[in-house]
Amino acid sequence: MLEIKEIWKTFHAGTVNEKQALRGISLTLEDGDFCTVIGGNGAGKSTMLNAVAGTFPVDAGTISIGGTDVTRLPEFKRAKFIGRVFQDPMMGTAPTMQIVENLALAARRGQPRGLKWGLSKAEKDRYQALLHGLDLGLEDRLTSKVGLLSGGQRQALTLLMASLQKPKLLLLDEHTAALDPKTAAKVLELSDRIVAENHLTTMMVTHNMKDAIAHGNRLIMLYNGRIVIDVSGEEKKKLTVPQLLELFSKVSGSDEADDKLLLS
Amino acid sequence: MLDFINALPGAVSQGLIWGIMAIGVYITYQILDIADLTVDGSFCTGAAVFVVLFTGGTNLWMALLASVAAGSLAGLVTGLLHTFCGIPAILAGILTQLSLWSVNMAIMGMKATVAINVTTPEMLDKLLVSLRFVKDVSNGSRPFYRHPIFVVGLFTIGVILVLYWFFGTELGCSLRATGSNQNMARAQGINTNFCKVLGLMLSNALVALSGALLAQYNSASEINMGRGAIVIGLAAVIIGDVVFSKLFRNFGLKLLAVSIGAILYYIVIQAVLAMGLNANYLKLLSAAVVAVFLSIPYWKGKYTHAKIKPAAVNGGANHA
Numbered sequence: 001m002l003e004i005k006e007i008w009k010t011f012h013a014g015t016v017n018e019k020q021a022l023r024g025i026s027l028t029l030e031d032g033d034f035c036t037v038i039g040g041n042g043a044g045k046s047t048m049l050n051a052v053a054g055t056f057p058v059d060a061g062t063i064s065i066g067g068t069d070v071t072r073l074p075e076f077k078r079a080k081f082i083g084r085v086f087q088d089p090m091m092g093t094a095p096t097m098q099i100v101e102n103l104a105l106a107a108r109r110g111q112p113r114g115l116k117w118g119l120s121k122a123e124k125d126r127y128q129a130l131l132h133g134l135d136l137g138l139e140d141r142l143t144s145k146v147g148l149l150s151g152g153q154r155q156a157l158t159l160l161m162a163s164l165q166k167p168k169l170l171l172l173d174e175h176t177a178a179l180d181p182k183t184a185a186k187v188l189e190l191s192d193r194i195v196a197e198n199h200l201t202t203m204m205v206t207h208n209m210k211d212a213i214a215h216g217n218r219l220i221m222l223y224n225g226r227i228v229i230d231v232s233g234e235e236k237k238k239l240t241v242p243q244l245l246e247l248f249s250k251v252s253g254s255d256e257a258d259d260k261l262l263l264s
Numbered sequence: 265m266l267d268f269i270n271a272l273p274g275a276v277s278q279g280l281i282w283g284i285m286a287i288g289v290y291i292t293y294q295i296l297d298i299a300d301l302t303v304d305g306s307f308c309t310g311a312a313v314f315v316v317l318f319t320g321g322t323n324l325w326m327a328l329l330a331s332v333a334a335g336s337l338a339g340l341v342t343g344l345l346h347t348f349c350g351i352p353a354i355l356a357g358i359l360t361q362l363s364l365w366s367v368n369m370a371i372m373g374m375k376a377t378v379a380i381n382v383t384t385p386e387m388l389d390k391l392l393v394s395l396r397f398v399k400d401v402s403n404g405s406r407p408f409y410r411h412p413i414f415v416v417g418l419f420t421i422g423v424i425l426v427l428y429w430f431f432g433t434e435l436g437c438s439l440r441a442t443g444s445n446q447n448m449a450r451a452q453g454i455n456t457n458f459c460k461v462l463g464l465m466l467s468n469a470l471v472a473l474s475g476a477l478l479a480q481y482n483s484a485s486e487i488n489m490g491r492g493a494i495v496i497g498l499a500a501v502i503i504g505d506v507v508f509s510k511l512f513r514n515f516g517l518k519l520l521a522v523s524i525g526a527i528l529y530y531i532v533i534q535a536v537l538a539m540g541l542n543a544n545y546l547k548l549l550s551a552a553v554v555a556v557f558l559s560i561p562y563w564k565g566k567y568t569h570a571k572i573k574p575a576a577v578n579g580g581a582n583h584a
Contacts, residue, residue, distance in 0.1 A: 053451075079453035092451065094444035105441050108434060109453045118437035161452075
């Protein structure tokens with residue numbers, strides 16, 4: 001479903017701030033794969049996701065989604081294939097627009113937008129039912145501005161929006177990192193449900209090793225812009241946090257064994 | 265005082281005409297979140313194109329259409345400078361505005377003023393609005409429906425209806441999303457650059473329409489007539505918001521509030537003039553009023569503690 005071949009990205013090339021963020025990453029996800037992505041700060045996790053989403057062009061390599069080469073497509077055209085939830089709850093929704101209007105915008109992702117009415121009565125009923133399923137009380141606040149919602153409510157709404165027009169690929173970029181633990185758990189549970197119900201191919205970046213092990217059928221770890229650990233299937237199911245840490249220090253050749261990674 | 269009351273119908277008429285421009289400013293400033301300074305130039309462009317074509321014998325409606333098209337072209341230039349060339353929106357607007365001064369002079373045949381000859385009754389009769397109609401209606405020599413308030417009022421209602429429809433369509437919604445959150449808009453597959461250019465074109469088309477109407481009202485187009493238009497537009501948007509934000513929630517009514525804001529602005533100006541202020545101080549006064557109103561939300565945020573938001577309705581999402 002997703003095929004990344006040898007992508008490279010350097011930021012601020014030729015300056016003192018030069019940063020090789022991606023150094024030849026290759027990754028293939030099969031249809032329905034749920035891959036969790038971990039790594040320390042600056043390892044390139046978010047950069048990899050943004051490269052796939054098209055936030056910036058890559059320096060080298062190719063990216064294809066569902067057989068379509070998207071390497072040269074601008075972000076808004078790739079959106080046809082991709083559903084996204086960002087780390088910052090403010091990023092994924094339009095705060096000055098109503099809840100139903102946000103959903104209606106998302107339902108038209110990847111389709112030409114013309115002079116048809118932007119929100120039909122039938123849609124409203126459908127959204128109300130879907131919001132009811134979130135169990136956050138949003139079904140009674142259809143016309144509330146999204147800016148009035150809490151971070152957790154927004155992330156839940158963004159997840160729903162990402163799945164309305166079934167994407168070929170769902171990108172979750174530390175989407176629970178800005179939430180309190182209880183809300184984070186709830187949003188994560190919802191993510192699992194939406195991924196399973198829609199059989200979505202998913203990449204989820206997380207800082208939390210336990211979450212990375214508990215969710216999905218594949219786990220990759222990034223270090224210095226490279227994939228250094230890649231486990232899947234039975235091997236991943238049996239994985240524990242200490243094993244993962246040990247694996248990491250072996251591959252990275254250091255045992256700074258990153259408390260940061262473990263704790264954050 | 266009598267002077268002031270006698271001047272009221274004129275002030276309301278002018279306010280309505282500028283109100284159409286202010287609605288254009290509302291599109292960029294409130295919906296797209298861009299401060300577009302093109303309007304100071306495109307206002308006169310609308311007036312110049314109309315007057316030159318109309319006095320040259322073109323049909324009034326065709327001349328009006330041409331001035332609207334010219335305005336949207338000005339918006340297109342600003343839009344391309346901003347999106348395609350990556351120039352910050354404010355600077356792009358300033359560049360277009362500056363260049364429009366030359367363009368407007370060229371349109372008007374390198375004259376600073378082009379007048380519509382209204383000494384002949386036939387010519388005057390053809391106009392949609394004119395300063396003279398205000399008096400003519402009040403002394404009964406013209407029917408009420410020729411009063412500028414009535415005619416421009418109809419234009420305003422027409423503009424509001426069209427915009428209400430447009431911003432409810434899929435395309436209109438994508439413009440609103442672009443102004444609300446560009447990241448979100450792009451993630452939903454919206455071409456934000458296209459939306460910005462389209463919004464700027466739409467806005468400046470309305471500004472030019474307003475300019476063409478004012479040129480008829482004053483029976484002349486003048487090179488400096490748009491100077492400070494953006495400030496008048498912002499004043500109208502802000503006054504409308506301050507007075508009606510609690511009352512008007514509907515989008516159409518919000519646009520109406522902008523138009524009423526422009527009328528209030530002109531009534532205040534008229535009152536200040538009646539009190540004997542030198543008209544040359546008006547621009548200073550306008551700028552000061554807008555500056556104060558723009559500062560209020562900032563001060564509010566800085567010096568008062570935000571109220572704690574009520575906890576989320578059931579579910580664990582308590583943290584904003």
